[in-house]
Amino acid sequence: MTHRISYRGLSLAFGTLALSLASLFAAPAAMAQTANPPMAGAATSQADTLYRALGEKPGLVALMDTFVANIVADARIAAQFKEANVDHLKTQLVDQICVVSGGPCEYKGASMKLIHANLDITKADFHALVEDLQAAMDVRGIPFATQNQLLARLAPMHRDVITVK
Template identity: 55%
Template sequence: MTFFKPWIAAAVFVLAGAAHAQTAPLYQSLGEKPGIAALASDFVDRLKANPRIGKMFDNIKPAYLKEQFTDQFCELSGGPCKYDGETMKNSHAQLAIDKAQFNLVVEILQGTMDARGIPFTAQNQLLAKLAPMHREIITVE
């Protein structure tokens, strides 16, 4: 004899919801795809406007750069996006980027996240996922 046990159904729904919520808390903290796209757009605008680093982005179409950052941040944060752009090593190989320039880009990203009201914990999580890329981006000692 089979009995419907509502508490089992409720537990399954709660666990399924909790599992989904745990899969991408960073993605959610960044505002999912619309929030990440807004972050990427603001970030690119700030990069291009910065007098110390902006010229490095003169030959890159802003819309393309915004799309690439959106996909990359989205994928790194656990979202459903797929970054299929160039590798960091290939895209930065000829740019002669030093540590100071890399750190400036990080500062601009932090300032952008602050301005967008992204929680400090989420900022740190995203930066931690981006940090290992410094080995492929910094090409000048």
């Protein structure tokens, strides 16, 4: 039995249990982070533990490569990425996940709310994308504990990403 945040667990994170579920896995410093945390250029600190566990910049580049490949091959959501510039998306995701995981990066992309505003994203779409990320982390050999930490930090973004309630 693993301790990965399951599809169902992440669904719960959408509700009132968001805080308690996330606090199971995320360090207190991470709890204060939002979709666009003010960590630009942050020096290394204890918050960078997750960043290091993800393999720092090279690890994130490899992970986003696999993640985006999974997304565009995923029949459930591929259509939503038809117009997207995949290379640009990968670059932005690397920077964003770097910041979210406490790395010394700067995310200069659009806000989560703005970029997803007109994409008609449902809860099911969000879940599909999370599964694609989990599969990518499996392929990259990222341990479950590390997977859970990243998922816990991404879960609150559903508020800005899911536009079809």
